[in-house]
Amino acid sequence: MFGFIHESIHQMMVRRYGEEFWLNVLTRSGFESGKENIVNHYYPDSDTYALVDSVGALAKIPREQVWEMYGAFLIEYTMEIGWDELLRAMSPNLKGFLDNLDSLHYFIDHVVYKANLRGPSFRCEEGPEGSIVLHYFTSRPGLYPIVKGVVREVAKRVFDLDINMTITGRTQRSVQMSSGERVEEHVIFNIKAVAPPQAGAKSSIIPPPVSPTDLDTGTLRITQQDFCSAFPYHIIVDRDCKVVQVGKDLCNHINRELLEPGTPLLRIFEINRPQIPLDFENICNFINAVFVLQVRNAPMDVKKNHRGSDASEIFDDSNLASGQHLKLKGQMMVLDDKEHLIYLCSPYVTSIPELLQFGMRISAMPLHDSTRDLILLNQQRLSDVEVNLQLEANNEQLEQLARDLESEKSKTDELLKEMLPQTVASQLINGTSVDACEFEEATVMFTDVPSFQFIVPHCKPKDVVHLLNHLFTKFDRLVTLHNVYKVETVGDSYMTVGGVPENNEQHCENICHVALGMIWEARTVIDPVSGEPLIVRAGIHSGPIVAGVVGAKMPRYCLFGDTVNTASRMESHSPTGRIHCSESAVASANRTGRFEFVCRGHVPIKGKGDMLTYFLVRSFKKSVWEIIDQKRDENVNSIDGYAELAENLEFDLEKKTGPVSKTCTIS
Template sequence: MALQPSSIRYCFQGFLDGLDSLHYFIDHVVYQTRLSGPSFRCEPQTDGTLRLHYYSKRNGLYPIVIGSYIKKAYPWCKRHETNLTDILELIHPEVPLTFESIMVFKNSQFVCKLKDIDGQESNVKAVMVKGSMTIVDNGQFMVYLCSLYVTTVRELIDRNLHLSDIQGHDGTRDLIMLNQSRLSQVELNRRLEETTKNLKRMASELETEKHKTDELLSQLMPISVAEALRQGTSVEACNTAIKAIAMLKSKSALVFTGEFAEATLLFTDIVTFTNICAQCTPYDVVTLLNDLYLRFDRLVGLHDVYKVETIGDAYMIVGGVPNKCANHAERVLNVSIGTIMESKSVMSPITNRHIQIRAGVHTGAVVAGVVGVKMPRYCLFGDAVNTANRMESCGIPGRIHVSDPTKKAALQMNPSFVFADRGNVEIKGKGTMHTYFLERNDRKSVWEICNRQRGEGSCDPLLLSIERFVMAQISFGVNASCTDVRNSKQMLLVVNSLTNGPNDNVIIVSFRCLRYGTLKKSHTENWIEKK
C-alpha cells in the first residue's frame, strides 16, 4: 500500500501514530476479517529523535518494515534545517524577516505570503496570512499567531480555499461574508445603473423615433389631424352626429375630419412628361421631380397652404383646408404664380431648357378625410376636386387656368389680381364653363411671391416676359417661329411670319442680356407671335 505521510498527518510522527487506526479500519471495516494488524508507537527521545516500537504476530516482517519506514522518513529528515524564510515571505512591514526586525515591529501586524514548497499549480495564487508575533520562553522563541488574509469569496477561490478551512471563531469568516454582501450590493447597483442608462438610451431613441413618426405623420396629413390621430380623440364626421375614434390602429377604413363649404384647389402637371420619361433614365426623372417639388414645397410653406399629394408629375395643393381661412383663393393663386416662376429654374434633361407646366385652379366645397389603415392618406372628396383637375388638363402650358368661382373669391379679398378672359371652354364632364387666365398680382411681384431676390435663380425675367407674351397667342391659332442666338452679351430674336400674305416680313429685334450662365449659347425655341 503506497501511502504518503501528508495524507494522514502533517508530520512524520503523526503519520506513524495514525497507522494503528488505519490498520484497524482496513481489517475490521473494509475486509471485515479477523486479521490482527501490526501496531506502531513512537517514543520521542531527548535528542530530538524518534524510537519506533513495532508489534506484530508475523515473524520476519520487521526488516521489511524498517526499510520501508526509513524510505518514507528520508524526505522528512532532510527538512530539519529548514529556515523560516524558506516558508514565509514578509509582505508587511517591509523589513527583513529576522529576529531583530521582528522585535522592532513586534506591536505591528505582520502580513506574510506562504511560499510554494510542494509545487502548487501555477494558476493557484499564494496563500496570505496576517497576525502578530508573540514572544515566548523569555524571548527565546516567537509564535506567529495568524489567520488567513482574505476578504472576499473570490480570493478564497483563487487560492483553492474554502470557508471550512477557516476556524469557526475566526472573525475572517464574518469579514468575508460582509464583504461578499457589500460586493453583491455593489454589483446589483452597477447592474441597476447600467439598466437605468440603457432605459434612458432606449427612451431617448424611442423619443427620436416618435419624433420621426410624428414628422412623417405630419407630412402625410395636416398637423391638427395627425395630432387627433395620435391622441385618439374623437372627430366629427361632416355635419352628422357620427363620431369616429381617429386612431391609426383602429379598424375604420375612413375617418372624416370635416366638410368645408369653400376651399381653393390647385393642380399642376409637367408638359410632355410622358416624352421625358420615355427618353430619360429613371434617375433623371426622379432628379427632375425632386428639384421641382422641393421648390413647390417651399412655396407651400411660404403661403400657408396644404400640400395634398403628388402622383407622378401631378402636384395638388389646397387652401382653406384643414384650417379655414377667408383668403384661401388669394393664397392659392399666389402659389400658382410662384409655381410657374419656379418651373423656369428646372431644366429638362432632354432639351436642356426649362420645363413647362400647366396649372388649374378652382374653388368649391370639399370633404376631407383620412383614408386607409396601414398607409393612411389625407384626401379631399367632392366635385370641386374633379373640376380643378379638369381646369388643369384643359389649360395651356405656362398659363394659370382659373374658374369663375375662383376669380370671384380672389377679387373679393384682393382686387389687385389681373385676369385675362379666355371665354367659354368645353370642359370634359362639366360642359361649357367660362374661364380665365391669371396674369399677375399687382400688389406683389413674382419675386415677392417666391421670396427671392430679383434675378435670383437660373431663369431670366426678359425671357419670361417674351415667352409669356408669345405663349399667350397660342389660343388665337397664330403660326410663327422664333430662333434666338445667344452669347455672353446679346440675344438675337428673329420672328419669321409663316403666313402667305403679301405683307410677309421678318422682324429682327436685338436685346441686351443680363445673364445666361445656365443657358446654352445657341439653341432653337418654338415661340408663337402674332404679327
C-alpha cells in the same frame, strides 16, 4: 473618487440650492446629467475636483468651505440612508470613534463596495486638559477641511458635543512606493470640547481613565507554542522590522527559510494597504489602519522547497494554488516594550473561490476567526452585488432604448405631420378621432408637366425620379412659404389646397401666389430631353370641399367634392405655361388680393359644359421675387419680375387659343 461621494455632493447641492443649480454645476464641469453620480462607479479625482470647483464658482464660496460643508453633510446623509446605528455603535467616546475610522473605511472600501480606494488614516493621542490630538494622513492633499466638517458633525449628532478644532500642523512629504513616488500630507488637529461634560453626561471626548482596582496585577503566562497555535498567522517583528516569531500555519504558504528569525519583513511581504513604506515608524503612524500584506513568493516556489512526504500531504495537486500570492489582513499592535510590533492577521480571502485558489479550506481558519463567517456571508453579498450591477447595466440599457425609442417616435411624429396637416396629425398622435369636415369655400390647385409623357420614354427611370424630386422640392418650399397644404402628388401632378384644414380668408390669394411661384421655379429645372427650361401649367377653382382622413395603415388627408373635379379640369384644359382659373376662383382671389387676370372667354370643359375662365397674369401685391423669397439681380431682372415670367407665352397662347381679348382684363 467613488461614485457615492458624487451622489452625496449632488444631494447636498440640490437641498441647499435646488435642482437647477446642480444642472448648472454639471454643465460647467462637463458632466452629462445622470452620468455624474453612479454610486458603484469609480471617477478620476480630477472629475470630483471639477465638480467641487464648479460648486464653489457658482455659489461664490471658497473651495475649502465647500469641502468642509460637504464633510458635515456626509455624516447627515450617511445616517439618513441607513448607517445611523453603525455610527452610534462604533464607540462610547469621540476618541474611540476616530481610532476606528480606518477600519470603517476599510470595511466600506473592501467589503461593501470592493472599490480598493486610497482612503485616509487617522491616529489619536490624548492632549493636555482633556483634548485630543488627531493625526490625519492622506495621499490627496488639500482635503483636510472635510475632516473638520466630519468630526464636528459626528461630535454633535452622535456624542451631543460641541467642539473646537484647530490646525496645529500641516506638512507634506514625498513617499517612495513600489508603484512610484507620491505626495503624502500630514495634518495635525487639536480637538477640544467647548464646555466640559457635566456629571452623568452620556458622552465624552476621551475614555475615562482606568481605575487601579481594575488592573489585575497577577501574571498569566502562555507558552510560545500555544501562542503560535492560538494565532496561527501572527508575525512579531523588532524595531528593524525583522522577524522574531511567526504563527505555525504561515509555513504552509511561505518558504520555511524565509520565516527564520532575523529575516527582514520586506523580503517576505509587500504592503498593499495602507500605501506606506513598510518600516517601524510608518507602521506606528498608521497603527489604526487595517494592514494587508502580500507574500512575495508564489506557492509553487514553496512546493519546491518542501520535499518529502509531509510536503505531499500539505500540497496535493487538488489544493495547490495556481501561482497565486497569499494576502494577509490584520492589525498591527505595539508591544509593551515599545520595541516590537505584533501583526495579528488572517488569510485575506472573502469568498469561496478565493479560498480554493490558495489550496485552503474553511477548517484552516481558527474557530474564533470571523473570517469563517465573512467568507460565507460575502458569498451571498457578491451574488447580491452581481445582481445589482446587472440591474444597473440593464437600467442603463433600458434608458438608452427609451431615448432611442423617443427619438424614433419624434421622427415618426414629424413624418406624420409631413403627411397630414399638423392639427390633424396632432389629433392622431394624441389618440383622438378625426372627424370629416365640410368647408364652405376653399381653393384647390392642380399643377402638372404637359411634356412629361414625352420625357418618360426617352429617360432612364432614375433620371425621371430625379427630375420630379428636383421640381417638387421647389414646389414644397413655396407651399410652406405661403401657408397652403400639399395634398398629394400623382405622377407629374401636384395638388394643393388653401383654406383646409384651417379656415383662411386669404385661401385663394395664397394659392394664386403659389401658382405664380411654381411657373417661375419650374423654369429653373431643365427638361432632360429638349434641354430647355421646364414649362408647367396650373388649374385653380374655388368652392365647397369635404375633407377627412382615409385609411389606417397609411392614412391620407383626402379632399372630396365637385371643387376638386373642376380644379382638375381647369388644369387639363390649360395651355402650357399658363395658370387657368375659374370664375369663382377669380372672385375669391380679388376679395382679399389684387391680381391681373386675362379673360379667356367661354371654354368647353369636359363634363362641365361651357365655362367662363381666366388666366392669372400677375399680382399687384407681391413681386415674383417676394413670392419665391429670393433676391433680385438688379443688373438683369426687372423690378417685379413679371416681364420675365411672361416671356414667350403670348405667342404660345395666341397660337393655341387665338387672339387674347384685351378688353376682358380683370385687375
